[in-house]
Every structure is written in C-alpha cells, then in structure tokens.
Amino acid sequence: MTWRADILTIFPAMFPGPLGDSLAGKAQAAQKWSLNVTDIRDFGLGRHRNVDDTPFGGGAGMVMRADVVDAAITPVADERPLIFLSPRGKPLTQARVRELAEGPGAILLCGRFEGIDQRVIEAREAEEISIGDYVLSGGELAALVLLDAVIRLLPGVMGHAESGVEESFSAPLLEYPHYTRPALWDGRAVPDVLTSGNHAAIAAWRLAQARHITQSRRPDLYNDYIASGAQAP
Numbered sequence: 001m002t003w004r005a006d007i008l009t010i011f012p013a014m015f016p017g018p019l020g021d022s023l024a025g026k027a028q029a030a031q032k033w034s035l036n037v038t039d040i041r042d043f044g045l046g047r048h049r050n051v052d053d054t055p056f057g058g059g060a061g062m063v064m065r066a067d068v069v070d071a072a073i074t075p076v077a078d079e080r081p082l083i084f085l086s087p088r089g090k091p092l093t094q095a096r097v098r099e100l101a102e103g104p105g106a107i108l109l110c111g112r113f114e115g116i117d118q119r120v121i122e123a124r125e126a127e128e129i130s131i132g133d134y135v136l137s138g139g140e141l142a143a144l145v146l147l148d149a150v151i152r153l154l155p156g157v158m159g160h161a162e163s164g165v166e167e168s169f170s171a172p173l174l175e176y177p178h179y180t181r182p183a184l185w186d187g188r189a190v191p192d193v194l195t196s197g198n199h200a201a202i203a204a205w206r207l208a209q210a211r212h213i214t215q216s217r218r219p220d221l222y223n224d225y226i227a228s229g230a231q232a233p
C-alpha cells in the first residue's frame with residue numbers, strides 16, 4: 001500500500017527536495033509513498049493571488065488568510081490527519097512518527113509569515129506539531145523532517161528490518177556509539193570489547209554506554225527509563 005503525503009505550501013518547488021534522493025527517493029520510485037504538492041497561491045485572491053493580509057489587532061508581519069488556506073485544503077481533505085507545522089504545536093516524537101507511518105498518510109500544512117489565521121486551524125481540527133523549540137521561517141523544512149522520519153519506517157523502506165528497532169528513541173535510551181574499520185585510526189583504537197567476539201560482553205558494554213550517554217545528555221529520558229522499571233546500574 002502506498003503511504004500518501006499531501007503538502008500545502010506557497011513554495012511548492014521545495015518538494016520533494018532532499019527526499020528525492022537516497023532512501024526516500026528510492027522508496028517513492030517504488031511507490032512505497034507518494035507525494036502531491038498543492039501551491040496555496042493557486043487559491044490566492046485577485047490578480048496578485050494574495051494569500052496573506054495584515055493582522056487584526058496590529059503588529060508586525062502578515063497572516064495567511066483563513067479563506068485561502070481553507071480553499072486549498074478542500075480538494076485534498078480525506079481521512080488522513082491534517083497536520084499544521086507550527087512552533088506552538090506539540091513536539092514531534094518518535095511515537096507519533098510511528099503512528100503516522102502505520103496510517104494511510106498525512107496532509108501537511110506549511111505556514112509562512114507570522115502564521116495562519118487561527119480560525120481555519122480550528123475549523124479543520126488540524127493537529128499542530130512542532131519540530132523543536134526554535135523558529136523557522138516556514139513550515140516546509142519541518143514538513144520535510146516529519147516526512148523523512150515517517151518514510152524510513154514504512155514497510156520495505158529500510159534495508160535491515162531491525163535497524164529501526166535498536167536505535168535512539170525506539171528504545172528508551174539514546175543509542176550507544178558506533179565504530180567501523182580501520183580498527184586503529186589516527187592513533188585511536190576502537191574499544192577492545194567490540195573486537196572480542198564476546199556477544200554478551202558487547203551487549204553489556206553497549207547498554208552501559210547507552211545509559212551513560214543518556215544520563216549525562218538527557219536526564220529527562222534517563223529518569224523516564226528508570227521510572228519505567230529499569231535497574232539503575
């Protein structure tokens with residue numbers, strides 16, 4: 001089955017962008033996912049196809065109009081979740097990415113300027129999702145981030161089925177560090193245990209590393225991990 005992505009944007013040329021290459025590009029060619037991009041400006045008003053106007057209540061910048069955005073949504077709306085990429089949204093999590101990957105697809109609405117008139121967000125019951133606590137100039141890069149995270153989880157997209165299972169955020173811990181050849185590089189050896197052939201020792205070392213890295217970098221995740229019943233080392 002094809003996972004269907006719709007994008008609503010005033011910069012359609014930004015898609016598929018980086019998702020046309022590599023894993024996602026191959027998966028699109030193999031019809032594991034499909035992309036349909038709507039130029040919101042096609043629904044703009046007047047000779048200049050205006051999509052924005054000045055904010056009620058005053059203040060800097062422009063706001064995307066509810067009527068224009070709503071008209072752009074109508075032709076693509078269906079049972080898929082409508083997601084408005086927004087710095088005010090709930091932070092994107094791997095759990096939500098996984099749910100989206102298991103569904104039929106998503107409709108991704110990209111804001112520009114100061115954002116989108118609140119009424120259309122509410123009327124369409126859009127889910128607001130943020131990709132982090134910083135402000136981008138538009139929702140397009142955020143939509144690409146969300147899509148990249150989903151596409152790699154679609155059935156048959158990743159080379160090794162298990163490579164999605166062991167990594168950061170699927171487990172409650174951040175991932176252990178990786179090493180490959182050469183075994184000695186620039187005076188730096190790889191940890192001995194990894195070349196020992198002792199699988200139990202390797203697994204124990206990786207778990208200890210993952211715990212240590214998580215505890216020092218992300219105490220919030222580490223506390224969740226301990227609270228979920230893991231034994232403190």
Ligand code: SAH
Binds near residue numbers: 113115129130
């Ligand atoms: N005035 C807004 C910022 C608008 S940025 C505010 O202060 O909250 C313009 C658009 O970029 C937004 O409508 C949204 O679609 C997108 N955007 C900016 N930062 C984002 C983030 N962290 N996550 C997802 N989308 C973001």
